[in-house]
Amino acid sequence: MNLVSFHEVVKKYDTSIIVNHLTFYIGEGEIFGLLGPNGAGKSTTISMLSGLLSPSAGDITVDGFSIRKQPLEVKRRIGLVPQELAIYETLTARENVTFFAKLYGLRGKLLRDRVEEALQFVGLLERAKDMPSTFSGGMKRRLNIACAIMHRPRLIIMDEPTVGIDPQSRNHILESVRELNRLGSTVIYTSHYMEEVDAICSRIGILDQGKLIACGTKEELKRQTGQEEKLIFDIDGRYDAALLEMKEHPGVKLVEERDNGHCLEVTVKESSSILQDLLFITQKHGITLRKLSRIEPNLESLFLQMTGRSLRDE
Amino acid sequence: MRACWITVYYELLKYSRMRSVLIILIGLPLLLILLLGSAFDREIKPAKVALFVDDQGEMRSGIDTFWSDESIAPYIKQLPAASEKEVQDLVTEGIADYGVYIPSGFSKRLLAGEEATWKTFSGRYGEKNMAADAVINSYMTNLNLQLAAMATLGPDQMAGRSQASGSVETKTSGIVIGNLGTEENQLFGPTNSMQYYSAAYLIMFLLFGGMSAAIALLDQKESGTLQRLYGLPSSFGANVFGIIVGAAMLAALQALVIISFTTFGYGVDWGGHFFWIAWICLLTTAAGSALAIIIASFAKTRKTMQTLFMILVFVMTFLSGGMMAGIENMIGNASKWTINHWANVSLRAIMSGSDTGSVWHEIGILAMIALILSLFAVLRLSKVVKQYG
Numbered sequence: 201m202n203l204v205s206f207h208e209v210v211k212k213y214d215t216s217i218i219v220n221h222l223t224f225y226i227g228e229g230e231i232f233g234l235l236g237p238n239g240a241g242k243s244t245t246i247s248m249l250s251g252l253l254s255p256s257a258g259d260i261t262v263d264g265f266s267i268r269k270q271p272l273e274v275k276r277r278i279g280l281v282p283q284e285l286a287i288y289e290t291l292t293a294r295e296n297v298t299f300f301a302k303l304y305g306l307r308g309k310l311l312r313d314r315v316e317e318a319l320q321f322v323g324l325l326e327r328a329k330d331m332p333s334t335f336s337g338g339m340k341r342r343l344n345i346a347c348a349i350m351h352r353p354r355l356i357i358m359d360e361p362t363v364g365i366d367p368q369s370r371n372h373i374l375e376s377v378r379e380l381n382r383l384g385s386t387v388i389y390t391s392h393y394m395e396e397v398d399a400i401c402s403r404i405g406i407l408d409q410g411k412l413i414a415c416g417t418k419e420e421l422k423r424q425t426g427q428e429e430k431l432i433f434d435i436d437g438r439y440d441a442a443l444l445e446m447k448e449h450p451g452v453k454l455v456e457e458r459d460n461g462h463c464l465e466v467t468v469k470e471s472s473s474i475l476q477d478l479l480f481i482t483q484k485h486g487i488t489l490r491k492l493s494r495i496e497p498n499l500e501s502l503f504l505q506m507t508g509r510s511l512r513d514e
Numbered sequence: 515m516r517a518c519w520i521t522v523y524y525e526l527l528k529y530s531r532m533r534s535v536l537i538i539l540i541g542l543p544l545l546l547i548l549l550l551g552s553a554f555d556r557e558i559k560p561a562k563v564a565l566f567v568d569d570q571g572e573m574r575s576g577i578d579t580f581w582s583d584e585s586i587a588p589y590i591k592q593l594p595a596a597s598e599k600e601v602q603d604l605v606t607e608g609i610a611d612y613g614v615y616i617p618s619g620f621s622k623r624l625l626a627g628e629e630a631t632w633k634t635f636s637g638r639y640g641e642k643n644m645a646a647d648a649v650i651n652s653y654m655t656n657l658n659l660q661l662a663a664m665a666t667l668g669p670d671q672m673a674g675r676s677q678a679s680g681s682v683e684t685k686t687s688g689i690v691i692g693n694l695g696t697e698e699n700q701l702f703g704p705t706n707s708m709q710y711y712s713a714a715y716l717i718m719f720l721l722f723g724g725m726s727a728a729i730a731l732l733d734q735k736e737s738g739t740l741q742r743l744y745g746l747p748s749s750f751g752a753n754v755f756g757i758i759v760g761a762a763m764l765a766a767l768q769a770l771v772i773i774s775f776t777t778f779g780y781g782v783d784w785g786g787h788f789f790w791i792a793w794i795c796l797l798t799t800a801a802g803s804a805l806a807i808i809i810a811s812f813a814k815t816r817k818t819m820q821t822l823f824m825i826l827v828f829v830m831t832f833l834s835g836g837m838m839a840g841i842e843n844m845i846g847n848a849s850k851w852t853i854n855h856w857a858n859v860s861l862r863a864i865m866s867g868s869d870t871g872s873v874w875h876e877i878g879i880l881a882m883i884a885l886i887l888s889l890f891a892v893l894r895l896s897k898v899v900k901q902y903g
Contacts, residue, residue, distance in 0.1 A: 251745060252745055275746060275747040278745065282738045282742060283738075284737060284738030284741070285738065286737060286738035286739045286741065287737075287739070288524075288739060290528045290531045291524065291527065295524070299520070300742070303517055303520060303521075303743070303746045303748045303753070304746065304748075305747070348742075
């Protein structure tokens with residue numbers, strides 16, 4: 201069942217089109233990764249989904265409610281974790297969460313319970329009485345998340361939630377995202393860190409110049425782009441004859457020498473079907489194989505191939 | 515509405531933790547008022563005396579002549595009352611500095627040779643009580659002398675003496691009330707220097723207080739909290755209004771502290787009409803907030819907005835005579851184009867116990883300025899609060 205649907209969504213500023221006829225869906229229970237270089241229309245897309253911007257054309261629905269016609273219903277179902285640390289430095293952690301919880305309409309015991317729950321969830325319950333000015337960057341990021349989840353939203357939008365924090369806090373946040381997903385929330389996650397998206401997202405959409413150029417699971421994207429794998433052979437001994445024979449194999453696209461002939465890098469379409477053949481060739485030509493490794497296509501290379509640009513170089 | 519009050523509460527909570535803001539908005543004006551007020555304070559202003567003459571006897575015309583005589587005007591300003599209780603109330607509420615009730619049988623008892631007295635009510639300011647006491651004692655002393663002379667000369671002289679009493683009684687030249695000031699003291703008009711600067715700095719700092727709303731909005735826009743508020747299911751308008759009201763309530767607190775401190779600490783007489791004073795403060799804060807929001811809508815950064823607004827408030831304060839009394843006489847009508855002028859004139863009129871009708875004229879103009887600026891600010895507000903176009 202789809203929780204979020206984008207239908208022919210367009211956002212224009214004067215003559216420039218920032219988001220260009222965007223149509224895709226996000227299913228309930230997914231962790232959906234939204235990737236794109238700066239200026240791709242990622243933030244605009246998220247802003248339209250969370251009601252901060254109105255689409256110039258098209259519509260977005262969340263749980264069946266239109267952002268154009270029923271924006272309050274949509275906002276009730278969303279928890280937005282903005283890229284900025286949208287917290288008040290002169291309110292304690294508990295006061296920050298309580299303030300936003302009250303504006304979500306929570307009150308009484310439910311309010312107190314949910315605030316405690318959110319602080320507990322992000323690991324800040326023991327620091328609930330402290331001001332964010334005494335927190336590390338990672339703790340502030342966690343408080344930023346707590347302010348968006350205390351009302352148990354069905355959809356959580358996280359816009360670059362791990363920018364500028366230490367690895368420990370990043371792991372804590374990634375684990376929190378998984379846990380929120382396990383508890384039933386659908387998550388939209390944007391990041392410049394491919395490995396994060398790679399690690400936690402069940403589906404990925406890649407935006408470039410306002411258009412969705414690819415969308416699907418990592419495997420689907422790989423298939424869409426025809427991405428290749430690499431087999432790295434660390435060897436000892438003469439390899440000329442083996443190299444020639446490998447090049448002639450129909451499953452091999454390219455063989456390159458590396459490290460003064462101590463390493464052969466073999467590019468193949470699909471490694472599992474020809475690995476046995478390649479091992480046989482090395483054995484036949486008396487090559488001692490010290491180490492064999494396989495490099496799968498990652499999101500970075502997928503992104504590079506699709507957009508012609510590296511995500512972090514933007 | 516609930517969202518608005520929640521926002522107001524948390525705004526005030528945030529302000530209460532910003533020590534620098536509290537020091538600048540509340541501590542600084544008190545210090546400036548004390549320094550400037552003390553430097554210029556060298557004269558005693560007339561005491562406002564609430565008066566009810568119940569006596570309709572033969573001495574009545576003489577009493578009326580005494581109270582309306584111009585020679586006591588520098589020391590006493592009369593506030594007519596309709597009963598003894600109203601006299602008492604006017605003094606209790608601080609509207610009058612001193613009260614006098616002349617009972618109905620005063621003439622009769624006096625002429626019968628019995629003991630006859632006026633009932634007086636002292637107010638909160640010692641110097642004003644002394645001035646009023648001195649004038650009244652002088653009258654009573656003269657009256658006693660006349661009665662003694664009358665008893666000596668015989669009842670035939672009664673009518674003539676009674677007639678002459680008006681002129682004798684009002685010879686108050688013997689009363690010395692220390693007006694040690696030079697001509698420059700007249701610059702403060704009907705108020706003393708402490709009152710003058712208290713009003714001027716209250717208004718100036720209320721305008722600065724109004725800037726707090728624009729600063730809070732710009733800060734929250736920059737930090738992303740405003741964007742977060744926009745993404746909530748509560749009314750964004752109510753949240754923004756709550757932020758503005760929070761700043762306005764800080765200004766109200768500022769006004770309360772300044773008026774209380776100057777009244778009890780420095781002995782400033784605010785004239786007692788606190789409802790009107792509250793209105794003036796409210797309108798000034800509204801005008802200041804609106805002006806700051808308008809500037810913020812054109813300025814690209816918070817720093818630019820603050821600089822422009824502060825320059826504007828200083829210029830307005832200067833032109834209205836808040837930094838140099840009497841500047842209005844040199845620059846003509848320019849001061850009338852400032853918010854400060856109308857607020858200051860209103861406050862000073864209340865302080866000096868002017869006729870209520872005339873104060874409304876100034877308050878009306880102030881209200882018009884606040885209304886026009888507020889309408890323009892509402893039109894420009896989206897430029898301040900919206901993250902995107």
